[in-house]
Structure formats: structure tokens, C-alpha cells
Amino acid sequence: MIWNDLHSLIASHNKFLISSHMSLDGDSIGSQLAFYWYLNSLGKEVTICNHDAVPAKFTFLHNSDKMTVLPLKGHYDVIVILDCSNPGRLGWDIGSVSASDIINIDHHRDNTRFGTLNLVDTAAAAVGEIIYDHFLNCNISFPHHVAESLYTAIMTDTGGFRFSNTNSRILKKCADLADKGADCAKIYEKVYASHSPNALLLQARIWSTLHFLLDGRVCVMEMPYSLVDELGAQLSDSEGMSDYTSTAEGVYVGMLVKHNENQTHLSLRSKGRIDVGKIAQKIPGGGGHSNAAGCTINLPYTQALQKMLSIIEKELQ
Ligand SMILES: [Mn+2]
Known part of the structure; x- marks a missing residue:
């Protein structure tokens, strides 16, 4: 059972690096922030580092100021790669970090299964949905800012609930995230209706x-x-x-x-x-x-x- 494997891999390590693809989007940012909160809540040492900075429209998300850009510093036990179909899309050399494990969580169907633990669900609308499923499976309750990160991830990867991956399952999960504190109108305005x-x-x-x-x-x-x-x-x-x-x-x-x-x-x-x-x-x-x-x-x-x-x-x- 992959959820149990994920749980025990996390439990047996301490220092984590989270990263995602170049040109960060709502799913890569929202899912990184949700996972960042999750690992922190387990008492882990966590660094987020990406090739690119967070675009201004996503800086309203809690802890987005913790998202650093290259170069990478230090040693990590585990690398968590989210929403990234292959290491070539990271913009940094995954071989340069001597971590013992790589957790690969993704929904792209061309994912190359490059991790030591691969959680690839091509039916998921967003990586944010996969992480939400993990929280549901493990009965993990989370604060409202995590609900906002997950909602942002799913909203953006469904094109604002307009793409063909929008369905009742997704809308129900997003309704749950709204119940858990995601402010839908605020997130819409920040992401889609705030331009310089x-x-x-x-x-x-x-x-x-x-x-x-x-x-x-x-x-x-x-x-x-x-x-x-x-x-x-x-x-x-x-x-x-x-x-x-x-x-x-x-x-x-x-x-x-x-x-x-x-x-x-x-x-x-x-x-x-x-x-x-x-x-x-x-x-x-x-x-x-x-x-x-x-x-x-x-x-x-x-x-x-x-x-x-x-x-x-x-x-x-
Ligand atoms: Mn995605």
C-alpha cells in the first residue's frame, strides 16, 4: 500500500528537500506548501528550493516566503519532487544531491518514475488532489492556510474549474476545502483578477x-x-x-x-x-x-x- 510506504519513509528520515518544475504554477506551489506544512507538522527539517521564484500572484499563500531559489545548499535525507514528470524539468541536477531517497508525487502520464518511491496518479486533476487524498487517508486535519494551498493547486490545474478534468469528484473535494477554510473568492481574485x-x-x-x-x-x-x-x-x-x-x-x-x-x-x-x-x-x-x-x-x-x-x-x- 503506497500510502503506508510514504508514511514509513517519511517517519524514518529527518532532513527533507521539496522541489518542483521550472516556471512554477499554482499546482506546483500549492502542493509544495501543503507538503511543507505536513512535514513540518511531523517535526521534520524542511527546505523548499526551486529553479524559479514564486510569481507575484501566488505570494498571498501562507509560507510562500519560505520558498527559496537555487543554488541548493546542504545535505538532505530525502528529496520530495512534486508535479514534475522527469528530473530534466527541475532546472537543477538531481544527481548532485546525495539523498538516500526520492519521493516522486505527480499526475503527468509521461512521468518517468524516477523516484525511489513513486506516487503517480494520472487520474488526479492536480498533485494538490493527491496530497489531499493522502491527508484524508491518514486522517490528517490541517489549518485553513493548507486548505487554501490545496484549493489553489486544484483550481489552477483545472483552469479555474473549466478543463475536462473538472468533475463532481473534484468539485466535492474543493467544497470540502472551502469548508476547511479556503476563501474561494479571495483565491480567484488573487490568481486570476490581479494584474499589474x-x-x-x-x-x-x-x-x-x-x-x-x-x-x-x-x-x-x-x-x-x-x-x-x-x-x-x-x-x-x-x-x-x-x-x-x-x-x-x-x-x-x-x-x-x-x-x-x-x-x-x-x-x-x-x-x-x-x-x-x-x-x-x-x-x-x-x-x-x-x-x-x-x-x-x-x-x-x-x-x-x-x-x-x-x-x-x-x-x-
Ligand atoms: Mn499539476
Whole structure:
């Protein structure tokens, strides 16, 4: 029984490092903070360290100020990796930390089971849901700020309860989290309705690049990374823009393409039957969910886009 294995592994160790993927999102932050509270409540020594800082819209979450960025310092008994399908997405070398165990908790179906203990539930809407299940299974009661972290994790990974992973099970769990103190309206406002003026200016510039390709079946928005600094915005201010690209009628695949001179990152979105996770996997290091995925191509924008379009064209045949 995996819950018991997790429980006894935690019980027999003291120093823990928690980390997640590059470009932190609501699930990676919320689940890290919930696990941080959990390990602390068991009297463990816990460090959270990630490649990237917490985006401003998530800093309302309790203990988000405890989330540090690289470099890693010190020795750890156990590394807990959350919401990360493979170590390559961490942005740091997992081999450089001599921990005896790696706990891998994730819901990505392309997870490589890189841990010494793997808790991968591809049916879960978010890692926040898996951690909540663990708390329920072990009869662990938690303070309201943990309810808010878990609710934030699930809300963001369901696209604000709009994606196809939203169902009665998820809504019931989120209702329970509201009962346990999660302030739904506050969390919505912090995450989705609080923008800096520069963030909106950045989004306006990205909107202005919108165009359709492959007979209207593909929608593209693009952004040079330099635009973020130019407008005094944050990279995370472009997050969520990719979701709009798959909303137009007739579009099968949408993408937000961020690029610098030699490298291009594509955030792919789809509705229904087109599996962008499989499309992203055609690029080394790429992957994700069926309707939301991403990959990085080491080519300038125009060439990278061409490469992706030829993959999509075959997929749409
Ligand atoms: Mn997730």
C-alpha cells in the first residue's frame, strides 16, 4: 500500500528537500506548501528550493516566503519532487544531491518514475488532489492556510474549474476545502483578477500577434522573451495566454510561442480529441497533458514554428 510506504519513509528520515518544475504554477506551489506544512507538522527539517521564484500572484499563500531559489545548499535525507514528470524539468541536477531517497508525487502520464518511491496518479486533476487524498487517508486535519494551498493547486490545474478534468469528484473535494477554510473568492481574485498595469500591457502585445495557420486549424500567439523586460512585466504575466489560443471555432491546436535568438518554447493547447501531449513528446524533453502540453526547440522562432507545424499537420490528417 503506497500510502503506508510514504508514511514509513517519511517517519524514518529527518532532513527533507521539496522541489518542483521550472516556471512554477499554482499546482506546483500549492502542493509544495501543503507538503511543507505536513512535514513540518511531523517535526521534520524542511527546505523548499526551486529553479524559479514564486510569481507575484501566488505570494498571498501562507509560507510562500519560505520558498527559496537555487543554488541548493546542504545535505538532505530525502528529496520530495512534486508535479514534475522527469528530473530534466527541475532546472537543477538531481544527481548532485546525495539523498538516500526520492519521493516522486505527480499526475503527468509521461512521468518517468524516477523516484525511489513513486506516487503517480494520472487520474488526479492536480498533485494538490493527491496530497489531499493522502491527508484524508491518514486522517490528517490541517489549518485553513493548507486548505487554501490545496484549493489553489486544484483550481489552477483545472483552469479555474473549466478543463475536462473538472468533475463532481473534484468539485466535492474543493467544497470540502472551502469548508476547511479556503476563501474561494479571495483565491480567484488573487490568481486570476490581479494584474499589474505592465502585465496587461504585455498581454495586449501578445494578443496583437494572434494569427491562424493550416486553414484556420492552428492558432498562434508569440512573444520574444525580451518583451517582458522591455515592458517591465514578469514572465509569469504571460501565463494563461496560451489557454485562449485553442478557444477559436475551427481551431484544433493553439499555441503560445516564447522565443529568444536560438531557443523557442511552445505552450500547446487543444480541445477534445487532439492530444497535444503526444505532439509535444515528438520533441525531446517535451510532454504534458492531453489538452495542455509544452516543449522547447533549440531553433529560432520561424524554424521552430515550421517544425511544429509539420508535426501538427501529420497529426491532423
Ligand atoms: Mn499539476
